[in-house]
Amino acid sequence: METLSLLADGFSVALTPQNLFLAIMGCFLGTLMGALPGLGPANGVAILIPIAFSLGLGPTPSLILLVSVYYGAMYGGRISSILLNIPGDEPAMMTCLDGYPMAQQGKAGEALSLSGVASFVGAFVATCGLVVLAPQLVKIALLFGPAEYFVLFTVAFATLGGISSTNQAKSAFAAALGLGIAMIGSDSQTGSQRFTFDHIHLYDGIDFLIAIVGLFALSEVFIFLEHHRGGAAGSSAATKVGRIMPDFGMIKRCIPSMARGTGLGFFSGVLPGAGASLGSFLAYSLEKQTVDRDGKTFGTGDPRGVAAPEAGNNAASGGALVPMLALGVPGSGTTAVLLAVLLQLNITPGPLLFTKNPDIVWGLIAALFIANFILLAMNIPLVGIFTRVLMVPTRILMPIVAMISFVGIYSITGSSFDVMLMVGFGLAGWVLRKLDVSLVPVILGILLGNQMEVNLRRAMTISDGDWLTLVGSPLAIILWIIAITGFVLPMMLGRRMKNKMEAARNEEEFVGD
Amino acid sequence: MSDRIFGGFGLLLAVFYIWAASTIKDSFMVDVVGPRAFPYIVGTILGLCSLYFIIRPDDEPDWPHMREFAEIFFAAAVMFAYCVALPEFGFLISTVFATAYLTWRLGTLPLWSLLTGVLTSAGIYIVFHLILGLHLAEGPLGF
Structure with a gap:
């Protein structure tokens, strides 16, 4: 009951005209960004953070804007999967398998509206799950001391590579790189200058926004330059949608698929190291095994093969918010970017957020519900607008992305040194991506590095320098076991999982890149 | 080969990082661990991972022309x-x-x-x- 009244308060925060307007804008921009190949949810939110911040919006309105972008991008990812067989973002990969064949049979409109409904179901149920689960997790998190927090951060890094990671050393290297960058600047505990080499620009450390925008958005621009991919993603023929209104009979038949996809997706969202890509993959595979054991209809345009992964991917993106809000530990790239939003607004997520700033948490959750309805409304009748975006050639689009990144960083820092630093991060991001080093642990390291160190040092101060305090409580030992399992398991299973995911993708000819 | 070169760079970076960490000056405030311990840990992880890249490199990535x-x-x-x-x-x-x-x-x-x-x-x-x-x-x- 208490939760419901808090949620009602949240709605009163989110339903002010300004916040409602921001939610609509966010949903629109998010769907746009999700639909465009090369601009996923993480990039989209990353570019908009500095802009939302320099607009001087308060914490709740900025959050509402940016989480609407996040949900919108998750919805939008499916559009180019279905129409062009090119996933708009990674989690939308599985939607290609049955969505594109449907489009080729002239049922693009049905596929789009069905997947819109499936996205809605997945995201809506997951947001309800967030309401129920997050306060419970907060109760556990309140038992955490500094030592447990330190181990919890270790869990986040150890599991971030995910079950499909093939080289855990690269994930660990990326995490250490991020943590190392976070150490630059004056030490929060004693004030000593660290790694600044008497360079005045480095005294305050490196702003994580510079790193995020550089590593995510600019490195993408470099990838496009490298491949000379300047053309439009879609032609006008390919983006013809046809009948848009959903076929209710078809939707009814897909309800069980959506339910299964949602459940699986939500759990992979909540678990550390899984995330939306795995959520949609599991949802699709399970669905195939349940309803199409002989492999007759899946892959040839079965609507259930569209509904399940879309529900799974959107449910996972809601589920991923549970550990991010309740523990302050994100489990995926996009939630890491949302953590950056909170940190930029001087809000430290975690159990204290729920007790100290209930208006922010519940306003945010209410905004998610509202965003869902807006997105459903936007995505079914208006899907034609978004498909037209696919006709904008990337040779015009990517420079705009680059320039908006520059504008954002310049407007918050006002220094051309910082903007150069961003270009440097963009180049480094390109090299790391070439070497198959994931960028998410780097970002997470930069974001969490200082907190991780502070917790370690607090734990040490409490125990008077006894390192055994890190394994001093049952909770800490359990967390260590999770961390070690999460790190070691992919070494055995990683290659198999990755091959499976790739095999599923290549079953039919994949005309993406 | 790329991974070995990358590992070499990583190793240099780790050595440099640990050296730079050892030059951090104490201030008048002190705590039990001090400002150098965590950077040492981070530098060590960097170094160990880089050694792994040198010993067991991945397949060659698609380098552009x-x-x-x-x-x-x-x-x-x-x-x-x-x-x-x-x-x-x-x-x-x-x-x-x-x-x-x-x-x-x-x-x-x-x-x-x-x-x-x-x-x-x-x-x-x-x-x-x-x-x-x-x-x-x-x-x-x-x-």
Whole structure:
């Protein structure tokens, strides 16, 4: 009951005209960004953070804007999967398998509206799950001391590579790189200058926004330059949608698929190291095994093969918010970017957020519900607008992305040194991506590095320098076991999982890149 | 081979990082662990991972040809030049040329690139500066 009244308060925060307007804008921009190949949810939110911040919006309105972008991008990812067989973002990969064949049979409109409904179901149920689960997790998190927090951060890094990671050393290297960058600047505990080499620009450390925008958005621009991919993603023929209104009979038949996809997706969202890509993959595979054991209809345009992964991917993106809000530990790239939003607004997520700033948490959750309805409304009748975006050639689009990144960083820092630093991060991001080093642990390291160190040092101060305090409580030992399992398991299973995911993708000819 | 070179760089970075950590001066405030312990741990992880890359490298990634390398190099150079030009010439003028270069390299015809540059620059200026009131770089002419 208490939760419901808090949620009602949240709605009163989110339903002010300004916040409602921001939610609509966010949903629109998010769907746009999700639909465009090369601009996923993480990039989209990353570019908009500095802009939302320099607009001087308060914490709740900025959050509402940016989480609407996040949900919108998750919805939008499916559009180019279905129409062009090119996933708009990674989690939308599985939607290609049955969505594109449907489009080729002239049922693009049905596929789009069905997947819109499936996205809605997945995201809506997951947001309800967030309401129920997050306060419970907060109760556990309140038992955490500094030592447990330190181990919890270790869990986040150890599991971030995910079950499909093939080289855990690269994930660990990326995490250490991020943590190392976070150490630059004056030490929060004693004030000593660290790694600044008497360079005045480095005294305050490196702003994580510079790193995020550089590593995510600019490195993408470099990838496009490298491949000379300047053309439009879609032609006008390919983006013809046809009948848009959903076929209710078809939707009814897909309800069980959506339910299964949602459940699986939500759990992979909540678990550390899984995330939306795995959520949609599991949802699709399970669905195939349940309803199409002989492999007759899946892959040839079965609507259930569209509904399940879309529900799974959107449910996972809601589920991923549970550990991010309740523990302050994100489990995926996009939630890491949302953590950056909170940190930029001087809000430290975690159990204290729920007790100290209930208006922010519940306003945010209410905004998610509202965003869902807006997105459903936007995505079914208006899907034609978004498909037209696919006709904008990337040779015009990517420079705009680059320039908006520059504008954002310049407007918050006002220094051309910082903007150069961003270009440097963009180049480094390109090299790391070439070497198959994931960028998410780097970002997470930069974001969490200082907190991780502070917790370690607090734990040490409490125990008077006894390192055994890190394994001093049952909770800490359990967390260590999770961390070690999460790190070691992919070494055995990683290659198999990755091959499976790739095999599923290549079953039919994949005309993406 | 790429992974071995990468590992070599990583190892150098780790050694440098640990050395730089050892030069951190104590301040008048002290705690039990001090400001050097955590950087040492981080440096050690960097070093161990780099050793692993050297011993067990992954398959060779798809490196682009020299031409694409040059492409990336010049694009980065233009972006750096853009950063230098921002405070000198202001947002509008610098952005026209930076955008024109990038869109040209992505395949727009030269003259159209200049037009795209002008439109992008003006568009961003109108939306972000005039409508949203963001602070953009000002040149000698005030824009």
